Amino acid sequence: MPNLILHPSGPLRGHTAVPGDKSITHRALILAALAEGDTRVQGWVPAEVCLATLRCMEALGVSVEESRSRKIEGGHGQETGPSQDLLIHGVGLRGLREPADVLHCAGSGTTIRLLAGLLAGQPFTSVLTGTEPLRRRPMGRVAEPLRQMGATILGRDGGKLAPLTIRGGDLRGINYAMPVASAQVKSAILLAGLFAEGETIIHEPGPSRDHTERMLAEFEVEVEVKAEVEGRGAAVRLAGGQRLIGGGTLTIPGDFSSAAFPLVAAAIVPGSDVRLTGVGVNPTRTGLYDLLVAMGAEVRMGDAETRRHGDSHLAASPRPRVSASGHGEPIADLTIRHSPLRAAEACGDLIVRAIDEFPIFAVAATQAEGTTVVREAAELRVKESDRIASVAGELRKMGAQIEERPDGMLIHGPTRLRGAIVECHRDHRLAMALAVAGLIADGPTEVHGAEAIGDSFPGFVETMRALGADVAWSE
Ligand code: S3P
Numbered sequence: 001m002p003n004l005i006l007h008p009s010g011p012l013r014g015h016t017a018v019p020g021d022k023s024i025t026h027r028a029l030i031l032a033a034l035a036e037g038d039t040r041v042q043g044w045v046p047a048e049v050c051l052a053t054l055r056c057m058e059a060l061g062v063s064v065e066e067s068r069s070r071k072i073e074g075g076h077g078q079e080t081g082p083s084q085d086l087l088i089h090g091v092g093l094r095g096l097r098e099p100a101d102v103l104h105c106a107g108s109g110t111t112i113r114l115l116a117g118l119l120a121g122q123p124f125t126s127v128l129t130g131t132e133p134l135r136r137r138p139m140g141r142v143a144e145p146l147r148q149m150g151a152t153i154l155g156r157d158g159g160k161l162a163p164l165t166i167r168g169g170d171l172r173g174i175n176y177a178m179p180v181a182s183a184q185v186k187s188a189i190l191l192a193g194l195f196a197e198g199e200t201i202i203h204e205p206g207p208s209r210d211h212t213e214r215m216l217a218e219f220e221v222e223v224e225v226k227a228e229v230e231g232r233g234a235a236v237r238l239a240g241g242q243r244l245i246g247g248g249t250l251t252i253p254g255d256f257s258s259a260a261f262p263l264v265a266a267a268i269v270p271g272s273d274v275r276l277t278g279v280g281v282n283p284t285r286t287g288l289y290d291l292l293v294a295m296g297a298e299v300r301m302g303d304a305e306t307r308r309h310g311d312s313h314l315a316a317s318p319r320p321r322v323s324a325s326g327h328g329e330p331i332a333d334l335t336i337r338h339s340p341l342r343a344a345e346a347c348g349d350l351i352v353r354a355i356d357e358f359p360i361f362a363v364a365a366t367q368a369e370g371t372t373v374v375r376e377a378a379e380l381r382v383k384e385s386d387r388i389a390s391v392a393g394e395l396r397k398m399g400a401q402i403e404e405r406p407d408g409m410l411i412h413g414p415t416r417l418r419g420a421i422v423e424c425h426r427d428h429r430l431a432m433a434l435a436v437a438g439l440i441a442d443g444p445t446e447v448h449g450a451e452a453i454g455d456s457f458p459g460f461v462e463t464m465r466a467l468g469a470d471v472a473w474s475e
Contacts, residue, residue, distance in 0.1 A: 121195025
């Protein structure tokens with residue numbers, strides 16, 4: 001396998017789009033399949049994790065047509081790669097069929113957890129599995145509430161690890177307080193709730209991403225979102241048996257979690273000035289933006305517009321505020337210039353709102369004046385890798401001063417990084433974070449295992465090169 005080679009780079013400049021949002025794509029594939037009518041999905045990118053969901057939905061009897069129609073725009077106006085449209089022929093709420101084989105979710109936590117919820121509602125048996133790292137990740141958090149709803153779910157380690165065998169059907173709604181703020185768990189329960197008798201109510205301890213709620217509303221499902229219920233955190237309520245009305249077009253915004261890499265790269269590479277266009281800025285996702293502002297970065301979010309189901313153009317809406325009940329997804333351009341950074345503290349809701357961004361946030365923190373604190377973030381230990389151990393361990397190889405804590409890390413800065421051979425632990429976000437660190441290191445950096453980047457950002461190297469980064473695959 002080739003490695004990713006980086007050299008210290010001059011300023012990053014220009015503008016670029018980023019690939020379509022993966023979280024939203026998974027949901028589009030699943031909800032459009034359950035809808036009545038054909039739904040077009042525009043602007044998705046065939047990242048490995050989304051392909052896993054697509055293949056599983058096909059195995060469940062859903063037919064999907066692909067067409068390559070639009071281009072992703074690169075820096076300086078170049079085009080760096082094709083984007084794709086999908087036409088999903090919805091089968092309706094009760095139209096899925098028993099799969100003939102095990103469903104393979106690759107390394108995708110979102111695929112396996114959302115599908116666990118979907119399959120809990122089906123009157124047949126299915127088996128979900130994935131890569132070895134996925135089979136190590138906790139599934140009890142999703143299996144437990146689904147069992148309470150009436151599904152039979154078997155798995156390794158007493159039903160807590162995949163492969164999961166699911167015998168669904170005959171569900172009843174539940175009133176469930178989630179122990180961790182997780183959009184994957186919330187979404188699994190909501191999907192199961194669509195098939196359940198009566199009402200499903202979910203209380204969440206923190207503001208996890210609300211793409212499922214927004215998209216269900218786009219398909220004309222009534223979902224009630226309340227900010228606070230009886231001191232038990234926000235609540236989402238859904239009545240079972242509702243039909244999903246398809247027939248429109250869903251446009252997938254650029255993935256904020258992919259934009260995070262060029263965003264931080266421009267913040268730390270001297271002289272940089274970059275604009276990222278059409279990025280999803282749902283407030284449940286933009287914790288890193290707030291952290292960069294707190295660090296003193298020269299970053300701006302343009303006025304947001306909201307894309308709605310069936311819109312062929314964009315409807316203007318005010319700058320987004322935290323409102324979990326909004327329809328559609330806000331998008332905006334992000335601009336950033338290099339500037340000195342100061343240390344920040346990440347804890348509480350910011351952890352949930354930046355949950356996927358800590359590998360790249362840690363890279364920014366190595367360049368900030370003072371000690372950056374990340375706490376209340378034990379969830380980072382059960383992501384694609386143990387992101388506290390892997391981020392600290394690999395960045396230390398480059399000279400970063402990072403202390404691990406059980407629920408976070410302390411990052412002392414600013415540090416002059418040095419090029420090194422680093423390993424990405426089969427974690428796409430760690431690979432891209434290390435690549436960005438390589439742009440400001442003295443000497444060359446080699447990222448081993450960087451093919452994992454294809455899990456989420458297939459055009460990463462081209463996008464970064466177009467902005468001026470010295471990055472290439474080894475021979
Ligand atoms: C996701 C939710 C988050 C996030 C993951 C995608 C989703 O996971 O880390 O990359 O699409 O719902 P959790 O729900 O486990 O926090």
